[in-house]
Amino acid sequence: MDMKEKIQKKFETLFGGEGDFFASAGRINLIGEHTDYNGGYVFPGAIDKGIVAEIKLNGTDKVHAYSLDYDEYVEFGLNEEDAPNQSWAKYIFGVCRETEKRGGKVEGFNTAFAGDVPLGAGLSSSAALESTFAYALNYLFNNGIDKFELAKIGQSTEHNYCGVNCGIMDQFASVFGRKGSLIRLNCKTLEYKYFPFDPKGYKLVLLDSCVKHELASSAYNKRRKSCENAALAIRKNHPEVEFLSDAKRVWLDEVRNNISGEDFLRAEYVIGEVQRVLDVSDALERGDYDTVGELMYQTHFGLSRLYEVSCEELDFLNKIARQCDVTGSRVMGGGFGGCTINLVKDELYDKFISIAIEKFSVKFGHEPKVYDVVISDGARKL
Numbered sequence: 001m002d003m004k005e006k007i008q009k010k011f012e013t014l015f016g017g018e019g020d021f022f023a024s025a026g027r028i029n030l031i032g033e034h035t036d037y038n039g040g041y042v043f044p045g046a047i048d049k050g051i052v053a054e055i056k057l058n059g060t061d062k063v064h065a066y067s068l069d070y071d072e073y074v075e076f077g078l079n080e081e082d083a084p085n086q087s088w089a090k091y092i093f094g095v096c097r098e099t100e101k102r103g104g105k106v107e108g109f110n111t112a113f114a115g116d117v118p119l120g121a122g123l124s125s126s127a128a129l130e131s132t133f134a135y136a137l138n139y140l141f142n143n144g145i146d147k148f149e150l151a152k153i154g155q156s157t158e159h160n161y162c163g164v165n166c167g168i169m170d171q172f173a174s175v176f177g178r179k180g181s182l183i184r185l186n187c188k189t190l191e192y193k194y195f196p197f198d199p200k201g202y203k204l205v206l207l208d209s210c211v212k213h214e215l216a217s218s219a220y221n222k223r224r225k226s227c228e229n230a231a232l233a234i235r236k237n238h239p240e241v242e243f244l245s246d247a248k249r250v251w252l253d254e255v256r257n258n259i260s261g262e263d264f265l266r267a268e269y270v271i272g273e274v275q276r277v278l279d280v281s282d283a284l285e286r287g288d289y290d291t292v293g294e295l296m297y298q299t300h301f302g303l304s305r306l307y308e309v310s311c312e313e314l315d316f317l318n319k320i321a322r323q324c325d326v327t328g329s330r331v332m333g334g335g336f337g338g339c340t341i342n343l344v345k346d347e348l349y350d351k352f353i354s355i356a357i358e359k360f361s362v363k364f365g366h367e368p369k370v371y372d373v374v375i376s377d378g379a380r381k382l
Contacts, residue, residue: 003052003114003116004021004052004382006068006114007021007052007053007054007068007112007113007114008054010066010068010112011054011056011066011110011111011112014064014066014073014110014112015056015058015064015110015112017056018054018056019054019055019056019110019111020054020055020056020136020139020140020381020382021052021053021054021055021381021382022052022053022055022132022133022135022136022139022379022380022381022382023050023051023052023053023132023379023380023382024046024050024051024127024128024129024131024132024135024174024175024378024379024380025046025047025048025049025050025128025131025173025174025177025376025377025378025379026046026047026049026050026117026123026124026125026127026128026174027044027045027046027047027123027124027127027128027169027170027173027174027177028044028045028047028123028204028206028332028341028373028375029042029043029044029169029173029332029333029341030043030044030045030182030197030280030292030296030341031043031273031276031277031280031292031295031296031299031330032273032274032276032277033273033299033303033330033331033332033333033335034223034269034270034273034303034307034309034334035187035245035270035273035274035277036167036168036169036187037167037187037224037227038187038227038231038243038244038245038270038274039187039188039242039243039244039245039246040186040187040188040243040244040245040270040273040274040277041184041185041186041187041245041274041277041278042169042184042185042187042277043182043183043184043185043195043277043280043281044169044170044172044173044177044182044183044185045173045177045181045182045183045197045375046173046174046176046177046178046375046376046377046378047123047177047373047374047375047376048373048374048375048376049115049116049117049118049123049371049373050115050116050117050128050132050174051113051114051115051117051125051128051129051132052113052114052115052132052382053111053112053113053132053133053136054111054112054113055109055110055111055133055136055140056109056110056111057107057108057109057140058108058109058110059107059108060107060108061077061078061107061108062075062076062077062078062108063075063076063077063078063092063093063096063108063109063110063111064108064109064110064111065089065092065110065111065112065113066111066112066113067088067089067112067113067114068112068113068114069088069114069115070086070088072086072088074086074089076089076093078096078097078100078106078107078108080097083161087162088129090161090162091126091129091130091133091157091161091162092111092129092133093161094130094156094157094158094160094161094162095130095133095134095137095153095154095157096133096137097157097160097161098134098153098156098157098160099134099137099138099143099145099153101156102145102149102153103143104137104138104141104143104145105141105143106137106141107141109140111133113129113132115128115129118208118369118371120212121206121208121338121339121369121371122332122333122334122338122339123206123371124170124173124174126158126162126164126170127154127170127171127173127174128174130153130154130157130158130171130174131150131151131154131171131174131175131378131379132379134150134151134153134154134175134379135150135175135379135380135381136381138150139381147175147176148190150171150175150379151168151171151172151174151175151176152168152171153171154170154171154174154175155167155168155171167187168185168187168190169185169187172185172192173378174378174379175378175379176192176378177375177376177377177378177379178194178377178378179375179376179377180196180197180198180375181194181195181196181197181375182194182195182197182284182375183195184277184281187245188242188243188245193281195281195284195285196284196285196287197284197375198375199289199343201345201346202289202327202343202344202345202346203343203344203346203349203372204341204342204343204344204372204373204374204375205341205342205344205349205353205370205371205372205373206332206339206340206341206342206370206371206373207317207339207340207342207356207360207368207369207370208338208339208368208369208370208371209311209313209314209317209337209338209339209340209360209364209368210366210367210368210369211311211313211337211364212336212337212338219309219336220334223266223307223309226260226262226263226266226267227244227263227266227267227270228244229259229260229263230244230247230252230255230259230263230264230266230267231243231244231246231247231267233255233258233259234247234251234252234254234255236255237251237254237255238251244267244270244271245270245271245274247267247271248271249268249271249272252264252267252268252271265306265307265308266306266307268302268306269302269303269306269307270307272298272302272306273299273302276295276298276299279291279295280292280295283295289327289328289343290327292327292328292343293326293327293328293329293343294328295328296328296329296330296341296343297318297322297328297329297330299330300318300329300330300331300340303330303331303335304318304331307335309331309334309335309336310331310335310336311335311336311337313337313360313364314331314335314337314338314340316359316360316363316364317329317340317356317360317368318330318331318340320352320355320356320359320360321340321342321344321352321356323355324348324351324352324355324356325345325348326342326343326344326345326348326352327343327344327345328342328343329341329342329343339371353370356368357370
């Protein structure tokens, strides 16, 4: 039985009748890591793994929600004091509240939902959940909220109801995703452009190291501070530099003696990464996947040696990719664990996966998980 059928069966058992189906997607980011809070570019795409929900208005002021993945049923009202305790339900409640804050109408509904985004792999299952319900409520109540605001509803839900101070990329990709295209998003201006991504003869595959090192949140804040320090030093000579992404590499060299060696390395990575995103854009327009792949390797080097957010497991997977002639490979996401994203020629795929699993298992005592991904549509009614 496929996911939609399972949801349908559960919905009928719990609520009777049938509702409308809505879906949204998890996301990958091809390149542009740790650039978002530096006002730079990111390059995400929605993937063929996401959340599917069946929803029907119930004529009350209560939401009745069932998660198939957690096998859990929750009821909650729509006022601020009605917030549920379950973490998954907080996302739905937050979307309801944030929709109302924007003048949208929300009344009670019944819903059952499930997902196939691997949890903890950095594919943003939470953004998929938020975007599914933001899109659905907008459709069902004919609220006329634009797509940008739908993405911001998801982001505000994270900030105000889930305690995560995230950027806009994940929700943006979930709402705006388009099959066969990646989206270059300028995190400072929110301007965006679609780029064709349909690599015939290649597969896009994630290798999940299944590790998450504790360092992540404190190290993230420290790196963010390094970037702010470098931007501040450069701004004294070049007042137009609002974010580090506005700076030229030569301007960083001018302040080399005014900032710490660590701050210099972090800034060197970010300024290089902003340029790599633009170079990948040009390469995709030419259909030049060899260049895309080489730039992915350069990003990994920068994240590992300059930004220092990789770890032994991810560096090992990246090295195996090089040895197996994989076109491109890099750590994806914040770092300190999680996945590498790999662009692999079809004819090398089986060999690469088997060697990676075998060697990684011998070295680290467990297998990496393998997720094939295809660039797909974002939030939609099914």
